[in-house]
Amino acid sequence: MRSAAFIFVVASFARAADTPATLVSGDEAEPIHSAVIRQEAWTQDPVRRLRLDAERYLKEGPWTVTAERPKGTDLDPHEYYSESPYYWPDAANPAGPYLRRNGQSNPSVFSANRTALDSMCDAVLTLGTAAYLLDDARYASHAAHLIQNWFILPKTRMDPNMEHAGAIPGSRNGADLAPGGVAEGRPLIRAIQGMEFLAKSGAWDPKDEAATRKWFEDYLRWLTPAGPATAIRRGDNPIWRAALEASAASFAEDAAAERRVFDSYRAPAFPRPPRATGAAAVNAPAQSLAASLEGRAMICRIAQLHGVDLWSRPARTGGTIATAIDSLEASLADPKQWSKEQAAGFQSDGVYLMAFAGMGLNKPDYVAEFRKLERPENAWLAMVDLLVGRWEAAAHQTRH
Secondary structure, three states, X not given: OHHHHHHHHHHXXXXXXXXXXXXXXXXXXXXXXXXXXXXXHHHHHXXXXXXXXXXXXXXXXXXXXXXXXXXXXXXXXOOOEEEOOOEEOOXXXXXXXXXXXXXXXXXXXXXXXXXXXXXXXXXXXXXXXHHHHOOOHHHHHHHHHHHHHHHXXXXXXXXXXXXXXXXXXOOHHHOOEOOOOHHHHOHHHHHHHHHHHHHHOOOOOXXXXXXXXXXXXHHHHXXXXXXXXXXXXXXXXXXXXXXXXXXXXXXXXXXXXHHHHHHHHHXXXXXXXXXXXXXXXXXXXXXXXXXXXXXXXXXXHXXXXXXXXXXXXXXXXXXXXXXXXXXXXXXXXXXXXXXXXXXXXXXXXXXXXXXXXXXXXXXXHHHHHHHHOOOOOOHHHHHHHHHHXXXXXXXXXXXX
16 A cells, blocks of 8 residues: 555656646746745745635635626527627617727626636636645645636536637627737636646646646637637737737647747737837837737746747847836836726736746846836735745855
């Protein structure tokens, strides 16, 4: 019996060591875990916040796309569906497609699937991270339960596409789609990181893990430029599409897809980082400001962990992502200046882009700015704080 138990433990550690890295590498995760166990000072506050969120999520969920469905749409109950928040009924044509009102959110549009997706992804990120870093099987068990309901169980699973995200009410049964629908999937990147921590904990059933990775293989196939997402989503956000492709490819361990995404980021056709100063930075659309930089930082971070440097990729007009960050730093520091639409495009926990850029470009001033920026006390930023703390600790050891 002892031999069997020993083999099981060794196998669990081997599986944990072999898990792919999307946002946190093994070279980072293991030292952070050790520092948490040793209760090093720089881990204390992030661990407190992580544990607080994890305890809350133990009592919540599961979430599914099948729990609440839109009225008047003939869709399979497993299809994700949402309506673009900035569209309102046309008073001159009540039966026609809704019309866009910039900066004005319509509280009546269907958003239950979007809300459920956000909650599920935040919970899986939180519980998976806590299961690994805090060595708590309760968190692993509930994370696995949430993953089963969203991705695996035939009765409740979501189909692996977002073909009906951002529908415009009143238009051909929701067939017309507002730009940005694919980007609604960006919380999935956080869920992926939570799953990778869950796998590292050795407490995830291998069959469930394989089934979830298969879901992301299918989702990646839908996302890819040759797939239906491109035909449906002309004009969609190419930056967040690329970030989602990179993260799904990493999790599905599809090296060819990873290379394709990283090569596309280098290509001349890929949108260049915005550059604006002063009032122009404040008044420009959110997607061309901080939200754009957030997506770029995500792509560059994923590439970095796969041995590809995209941080220093130059733009046609010269400069890099750092040039754009420098020109927009004042806006990042005070997002209260932004319009409602801009604020909706960039949530306050998006300030992690400064941490990722600081570590990727080896710019301590960005990391210092990240520490000063106002942000919520959630598990996602607790994880980023732990990454930053480990990066600073490693730099201190190198200097000494």
